[in-house]
Amino acid sequence: GAVVSQHPSRVICKSGTSVKIECRSLDFQATTMFWYRQFPKQSLMLMATSNEGSKATYEQGVEKDKFLINHASLTLSTLTVTSAHPEDSSFYICSAKPDREVNEQFFGPGTRLTVL
Amino acid sequence: GQQLNQSPQSMFIQEGEDVSMNCTSSSIFNTWLWYKQDPGEGPVLLIALYKAGELTSNGRLTAQFGITRKDSFLNISASIPSDVGIYFCAGRSSGTYKYIFGTGTRLKVLA
Numbered sequence: 001g002a003v004v005s006q007h008p009s010r011v012i013c014k015s016g017t018s019v020k021i022e023c024r025s026l027d028f029q030a031t032t033m034f035w036y037r038q039f040p041k042q043s044l045m046l047m048a049t050s051n052e053g054s055k056a057t058y059e060q061g062v063e064k065d066k067f068l069i070n071h072a073s074l075t076l077s078t079l080t081v082t083s084a085h086p087e088d089s090s091f092y093i094c095s096a097k098p099d100r101e102v103n104e105q106f107f108g109p110g111t112r113l114t115v116l
Numbered sequence: 117g118q119q120l121n122q123s124p125q126s127m128f129i130q131e132g133e134d135v136s137m138n139c140t141s142s143s144i145f146n147t148w149l150w151y152k153q154d155p156g157e158g159p160v161l162l163i164a165l166y167k168a169g170e171l172t173s174n175g176r177l178t179a180q181f182g183i184t185r186k187d188s189f190l191n192i193s194a195s196i197p198s199d200v201g202i203y204f205c206a207g208r209s210s211g212t213y214k215y216i217f218g219t220g221t222r223l224k225v226l227a
Contacts, residue, residue: 032213043119044217093158097213103147103166105215107158
């Protein structure tokens with residue numbers, strides 16, 4: 001149990017285009033999901049908290065108009081990187097908190113974004 | 117953003133040796149989680165700790181919730197080559213679902 005998937009696993013795009021990343025909880029419901037960004041050899045930095053049925057909460061310094069988050073159902077959150085630039089290239093990882101759990105989060109396998 | 121200090125930053129050990137790493141915070145936490153991340157993959161949850169002083173094991177892994185609630189420790193006994201990876205601690209305060217992650221400990225095991 002507690003499996004989280006992400007799609008795509010890798011994406012390469014041209015500068016100025018938009019990229020959508022999906023995060024799904026496969027065997028549990030998750031009202032709350034989280035989006036992280038990880039640069040090479042660095043730790044995970046929380047970008048935003050995604051809440052089903054309401055607006056996402058963004059961390060300080062994260063542009064909400066650039067990183068659009070939609071939590072459309074209890075098992076799906078999407079992150080859209082709009083007008084991507086090379087500096088947006090990173091490893092994006094989502095996690096999901098099962099509604100039955102207060103304390104634990106389970107991570108997806110991550111999406112490697114490369115912006116040319 | 118805020119990060120927790122993890123020590124050591126990296127370590128090389130011989131197969132069969134025991135490994136210890138720790139995580140410290142300036143804030144009090146209610147929950148500590150320990151994750152392992154392999155290259156190009158998402159972190160995998162190893163151990164969850166919920167109470168100060170708690171000692172929890174998962175196979176060869178043992179983690180402890182520090183009694184001050186500002187630190188946590190992870191030990192790996194009799195290391196094997198597949199223990200290679202980056203280990204992250206994560207702490208959560210009361211009143212939030214958000215976790216703050218440690219800076220990571222990169223473990224390399226020499227066969």
